[in-house]
Amino acid sequence: MKHPSSVSLVEVGPRDGLQNEARRLESTDKITLIKGLIDAGLRRIEVASFVSPKAVPQMADAEAVIAGLPARDDLTLIGLVLNMRGYERALATRRADGGGINEIGCVAVASNSFALRNQGQSRDESLSIAGDIIRRAHGDGLSAQITLSAVYGCPFEGEIDPATVIDMARRAADFEPDEIALADTIGVAVPAQVRDLFGSVREAVPHIPLRAHFHNTRNTGIANAWAALEAGVATLDASVGGLGGCPFAPAATGNIATEDLVYLLHRSAVTTDADLDQLIALTGWIGKKLGRDLPAQVSRAGPFPPANLKEAKLKAGGVQPERKRP
Template sequence: MTARAISFVEVGPRDGLQNEKAIVSTADKLELIRRSIAAGARRIEVTSFVNPKRVPQMADAEDVCAGLPLTGDVSFIGLVLNARGAERAIATGRLHELGAVCVATDGFAIANQGQTSDESVAAAKAIVAMAKGAGLKGQATIGASFGCPFEGEVSEDRVVAMAAELAEAEPVEVALADTIGVADPAHVSRLVRRVVAAVSPLPVRVHFHNTRGTGIANVWAAVEAGATVVDAALGGLGGCPFAPGAAGNVSSEDVVYMLHRAGVETGMDLSQLIEANRWLSGVMARELPSMVAKAPRFPKIVQE
């Protein structure tokens, strides 16, 4: 039975921008966060604490955190890959959650984090513990859950075992990320159902890229299979500096349109998202990949 509501996570300020070559100003990142809040986002991945030489777009992580609005009903998430990143994130005093990442294959784990897959799981569990020790929440994502840019197919059994091990750290949720956009709805349905069973009662979160045009279908398959938290990025921007061929995230506008039409609530305002899309297009100086913002409004608003 399809859920009546999901929890929506806006990842545009981090995953949407991290692979962009033209540096986006801190002021524009903060405006993107402000517009996301105005559109209804109550969980926002605002930045990542990584080596600025490897990901120059995220070099202003501390400055972004310093400028975050003071609001009591929005949870700001900082992505961290190691203990040093976690320490930096905690030191800002402005975040509510740390997002840890482990990777399903050695090849991508070494490229992304300089460690093996098993080592990345241990590091993610340690980050969750650090977050909780600092009075924050910890969340864990399994990167390359559906396929690896270096090793190809990824064993579903491997991903399920990783999810079960992560659950031992008691994060707020376990996420499955299709880092390079290779998943199909049947694969998503199988794997999400298995991970839901493996980590219950923890929620399962999903993160899809639309590299091959299957992203929106994969969101639907995941929700029907029991995922209750969905990532998306305004405009469909995104990519990973360490995953060759990774293209944009599923767009916030497209995900919200589809789910609302299907009777699944997200807490988001589609009109505000489309308005934010047009603003962000100006910042990026190009049309963004999302489809809904380009299409005529449906259903049309009838003027009295």
């Protein structure tokens, strides 16, 4: 298998990440975070969801955050939307200067139990509603994509039959979304499953671009990302710092960390638009704001080779002649 030579990243920290953080951030801090991500080279960012503030208090200030973001031709700001009311809110963020949400993200859940619990919709309802939203968004001139969530497993139903996911992908394709994402929402997938499921879905909907979304809940997230790449997927979700899962919570659910993924990609000669050093600096800042160490490992251990390599080498005596030859 041959992986793509460049990867397009979708930064989901401000939405999927933050909504699972215990501490609520000020809108101004969220704006600083998103601007920092833009400065770090990220150009496609899931900035908010338009859901009930009671269900997700962290997203209550979606409009205020988006109002503080720049209008740029090279920027895609994704708003997650689960119903038509949320869509109207996302649409209302569009500004005369071209700013605001310019891509709609919809979700259909592969598990019926999870769909009912997570968004108060049955599986079929979630798919049908996503279809309505995608058609509306396209009519309004916005990009619109769909994430099939919990495709590798559900905490209530256990295994999900790949045939269910493939069938949903076919039905989702009828809505002509700009992209279909397969999400390991609860972080249970392993690379062999990822390879097989992307292979099957690619075959079922060959004309629709695919995206992959992983959580590192069971430490398989980065391996799954690599497996997706090897299956030909060139667009991956990640969240700066691995935002979203407290390491001490019983069910840590952080997304794969953007900097960990970028480290792997760049050292594999796979290019991205991201700047690793700036991502690491941003993780330090947001970790302080949230009052906890974030799970990203590259931010903790540092990139490689280290910036102070020459100094380290001198210190170790590595440039001196060998002490003795046997």
